[in-house]
Amino acid sequence: MHLEAKADDQAFREEVQDFLTGHLTPELRQAGQRTMGICSPHEASQAWQKILYAKGWAAPSWPVEHGGTGWNAMQRHIFATECNLADAPMLAPMGLDMVGPAIMGYGSxxxxxxxxxxxxxxxxxxxxxxxxxxxxxxxxxxxxxxxxxxxxxxxxxxxxxxxxxxxxxxxxxxxxxxxxxxxxxxxxxxxxxxxxxxxxxxxxxxxxxxxxxxxxxxxxxxxxxxxxxxxxxxxxxxxxxLLEFERGGRAWGARLRGALANLQRLAKARGIANGGLSQRLAALAVDVTSVEFTEQRVIAELSKTGRIGPASSLLKTRACAVLQAISECGVETIGNYAAPYQPKASQWGSNVDAIGRADELAVVGRYLDQRARSIAGGSNEVQRNIMAKLVLGM
Ligand SMILES: Cc1cc2nc3c(=O)[nH]c(=O)nc-3n(C[C@H](O)[C@H](O)[C@H](O)COP(=O)(O)OP(=O)(O)OC[C@H]3O[C@@H](n4cnc5c(N)ncnc54)[C@H](O)[C@@H]3O)c2cc1C
Incomplete structure (x- = not known):
């Protein structure tokens, strides 16, 4: 596995970017932007998965014999990152990332x-x-x-x-x-x-x-x-x-990269990206990079042993903490505009006028929803117990 992008990787990145430009409609991008929880709006996520399926790109991490793409770890990372940067809706993980691998591993x-x-x-x-x-x-x-x-x-x-x-x-x-x-x-x-x-x-x-x-x-x-x-x-x-895939096989680095880019856009639009917020943004960028590297290590382990292993707990705990920090910084970035309660305007496809900028509508919902990240998929405390026992041998 290599960690630096090579010339081939750049060509691949451009191929993905071209595809996203051609197939991600404004409605689908809005669904990605308005995603607050674990899943994007169901209809958008299904529609996007069908588009990817037609291209053969629905399940990059699956083995080729089951419909995977055959991409290497770097290509999968590039694809997931570009999808997040382009605000593509997230695909529901329960089938592709959770029960799919379990059926491959243990199903008849x-x-x-x-x-x-x-x-x-x-x-x-x-x-x-x-x-x-x-x-x-x-x-x-x-x-x-x-x-x-x-x-x-x-x-x-x-x-x-x-x-x-x-x-x-x-x-x-x-x-x-x-x-x-x-x-x-x-x-x-x-x-x-x-x-x-x-x-x-x-x-x-x-x-x-x-x-x-x-x-x-x-x-x-x-x-x-x-x-x-x-x-x-x-x-x-x-x-x-299955839980190893739920915690470790979720393209966390790409998701964080997308969330960080979104935060940087918000800060720029409010004119504070280079002022008071710059150090915070830089520190978050370092955190995101560290999660990306950890994820590459986990992926390397998976391709070597076929198991994600207990490092999935480390990845999940750390990635969720960074996601929460980004969402918190988002609320501080939009300041007073976090106060209005706008459940209707913030829904995907709503034509209700927003108070403040439309691209800020999901910020508070996302912040509130991200609180659940330290519980969903196994709470932080329990993940730390797993790490103590299985990673550190305590
Ligand atoms: C948004 C969201 C979506 C979810 N989606 C699903 C889903 O689709 N399907 C599904 O099956 N589940 C789902 N869950 C459930 C999730 O897996 C559980 O909430 C989680 O495992 C914690 O269980 P609990 O809520 O019963 O809390 P509890 O187990 O009651 O824990 C309460 C607190 O006690 C702490 N604690 C418990 N045991 C220990 C211990 N041994 N050592 C130290 N601290 C401990 C916990 O860390 C936590 O802080 C979801 C949860 C959330 C929040």
Whole structure:
């Protein structure tokens, strides 16, 4: 792996830039600019994924045999960075970055053939059913029960904080199939159809005013046994494997680079980029670069060993802290214009006039939403425990 851009890389960068110029419509760019949470507006993200799919670029990190691009680590980094700098909508991670790799790693040939092409083409939208009320950090204590009935499992219970469950037609979830013994050894990994009878989705509105997360209820929901990934009671292994991709395989460096460029634009537009804010911006730029380098190390490890490993916890914790610092600086940059509450004007596609500049509309929502970054995907404290144990050997 090399870390400096070479001449070939520059040609590749230009190819990506040309593609983005030709295919990112103003509406799609606005969806990227108005993204506050983990996901961009669902319709925009799906539309953009279909455009990338038609070009063969929907899943750069996937192996070529499953529809990946065959790009090297530097090309993938360039692509993700250019997409972020151009304000492309983010692609929903639950399918491409989370359950996709888990199905490749642990799914049967039949599951791979059935699910992976539909993830790639954005025909299916996925959500993640891990957390439960009372089982977040202590995930292995989960209680959502699945009982075998001939060729089906019957699920009763609930999942919470389920991102974009309101848009998803599929969920990957962890269920309890054994109550005796070690809690980790009684968990099974299932794939379910969100349109199955007995599934109910209730919204949870965040402090940023967004409907991004939900609580999902299961009332005697039948799931065919064929939808189980891995063996019964061995879902914990699949779950942990998937979490490494959730924390480490998310192009954090590129995302931070895009967020920083956005902040620099805001500061310039307010005429303070070279004044009081310049030192802050420079310090943030150093932080972003350090995350990019850490990410390249993690990617190198992945290509060597096939596993992202516990360094994913380091990357996630650090990247989220920098993302939060950038969003905080954004609020300070727009000053008084952070005060007006403008939930309607700030929505994607809204034609309500903004108070202040239109490109500042997502700043406060993003700042509020980024607070959740230290919890979502595993809280900072728990990530530090993982690092202490598995990275430092304490
Ligand atoms: C925006 C958002 C989106 C999410 N999306 C999803 C999703 O799509 N699917 C899904 O399944 N889940 C999702 N989650 C849930 C997320 O994974 C959990 O919130 C997270 O794992 C923490 O669990 P908890 O909320 O139950 O907090 P708790 O586990 O109750 O933790 C509360 C506090 O105690 C601390 N703590 C707990 N245990 C320890 C320990 N051993 N040592 C030190 N400190 C500890 C934590 O760090 C935290 O500060 C999402 C969460 C958020 C905020």
């Amino acid at each position: 040939a039949r599951q791979q053939a059935g699910y992976l092409p539909r993830i790639l083409s954005a025909q299916d939208s996925w959500c993640q059913g891990y957390s439960e009320p009372g089982s977040g950090s202590d995930l292995a204590s989960l209680q959502c029960r699945a009982i075998r009935d001939a060729d089906d499992y019957i699920i009763d219970g609930s999942k919470i904080w389920t991102t974009h469950a309101q848009h998803a037609n599929r969920m990957f979830c962890l269920v309890r199939t054994k109550t005796s013994g070690k809690p980790q050894q009684g968990i099974t990994f299932l794939l379910l159809d969100m349109e199955s009878p007995g599934v109910r989705v209730e919204p949870i509105i965040t402090m940023a005013g967004n409907h991004e997360v939900n609580q999902v209820f299961f009332d005697a929901v039948r799931v065919p046994r064929a939808n189980r990934v891995g063996a019964e009671n061995e879902g914990w292994t699949v779950a942990k494997y």
